[in-house]
Amino acid sequence: MLNIIEINHLNYTYLPGTPYEHPALKDISFAIAQGEFVGIFGPNGSGKSTLAQMLNGLIQPTHGTISICGMSAADAKSRKELWKKAALVFQYPEQQIFQISVFDEVAYGPRNMGLPEQEIKKRVEQALLEVGLNPDAISKQSPTSLSGGIRRRIAIAGMLAIQPAVLILDEPMAGLDAIGRKLILTMIKNRKAKGETTLMISHDLKEMMMITDKIILLDQGTLVFFGSVADLLNQKGILKQYRLQVPDYVQVITALSAKGLPVNMAIRTIEEAGDEIIKFHRD
Ligand SMILES: Nc1ncnc2c1ncn2[C@@H]1O[C@H](COP(=O)(O)OP(=O)(O)O)[C@@H](O)[C@H]1O
Ligand SMILES: [Mg+2]
Structure with missing residues (x-):
């Protein structure tokens, strides 16, 4: 099967050469096949968000290589295009909504891609439906008038509208109620059914293991585990040490x-x- 993501000996250091120098990712290597759903776990500060930003091309490796859809993050030209291939939903994305209407917010990515208005409209409607929102009822509303949970769904729809080959979600479940959580899991299942790849940072293995193909476990910037759920279940020591509940x-x-x-x-x-x-x- 085609590897959509290939990461080799990846290192990332914040503020190198300063007194605040901090190695956030250390010698990380793994490969993800197209269509897989990957759960990323690890204690706070283990490097999960740093890895997510690297996959999306926001930050570049200090050492090592990343390739997504055959495009190398080291190549300046392909790096510029990476956001269309690998879209990242930040943690608490509802805080970063800035357009005046829901439609404009979700249309932001497709507009930057230079798509025709008709195609943009189609994508916005489809993306809103995918996060359980009625486009006719919500498109003209101002995001500021909506609840945090709905605003998060709008932010996720904005990334879905880019129709990325890889979707990366940084703790999208945090603070959501049961309905919101179920909706995100359904959205991921739909992506899987279409053969699309998704990576999701989470704290809840219990919730994720039903649909997870691969698990990445980070600790202090090191890859502690990479493999299938079945393999992880055999690693009693790791489950206990990282309090991963099944x-x-x-x-x-x-x-x-x-x-x-x-x-x-x-x-x-x-x-x-x-x-x-x-x-x-x-x-
Ligand atoms: N902008 C930054 N500047 C310096 N250090 C940072 C920055 N962002 C994160 N770090 C440090 O890098 C490490 C990994 O952070 P992060 O990737 O946010 O971890 P996680 O998402 O797993 O909680 C932490 O020790 C954090 O303090
Ligand atoms: Mg984080």
């Missing part, structure tokens, strides 16, 4: 496996766990 039904399946039963460790949902348990009950 759903109860996954713990049941893991415990059955530890007792020597040949259970399928790739289960993701409670329904699959139920089927697996019934299978052994019948045997």
Whole structure:
């Protein structure tokens, strides 16, 4: 399968050569295949947001290489184009909304791409629908009159309207209610169904593991783990050290496996766990 993201020996140091010099990413290497959904985890200050900004071309590696859709971030020309390929939704994006209407806010990216107005309108409507908002009802409203949760959805729609090959979300669930969280998970599932790639920074493995293909775990700028959910479940020490909680039904399946039963460790949902348990009950 095609690797849409390839990162090799990536290092990033803030304020190099000053007394405030701080290595934020240290020798990070991984590759992501097209269509995968990747969860990025790690304690505060571990380098998650730095990595997200690097993927989007906002900051450049101190050492090492990044390639997205075959474009190298080291090449000044392709770097300028990177934001269209890999769109980043910042943490608390609702604080960075500045257009006077919802339509203009979501249209900002497509307009910068120089698309015709008809295409912009189509993309804005589609993006608003993807975040569960009715374009007819909301397009003309002023973002400032709307709640923080709705403004966050508008900010996400603004990135979806760019139709990026890679979407990166920096803690999009923070402070959202159950409906808002479910909506984001649905949006990611839809991207997966279309073969699009998404990376999401999160604190909640429990919530993400149903749809995550790969996990990246950072600690103090170092890549502690990179692999599948099934592989992570076998790393008891890592789960404990980083307080990564897994759903109860996954713990049941893991415990059955530890007792020597040949259970399928790739289960993701409670329904699959139920089927697996019934299978052994019948045997
Ligand atoms: N603009 C900056 N200047 C200097 N240091 C920074 C800057 N941004 C982040 N850092 C430092 O880099 C490290 C990683 O930060 P960050 O990527 O924001 O981590 P996370 O998103 O995992 O909380 C932290 O120690 C942080 O203090
Ligand atoms: Mg952060």
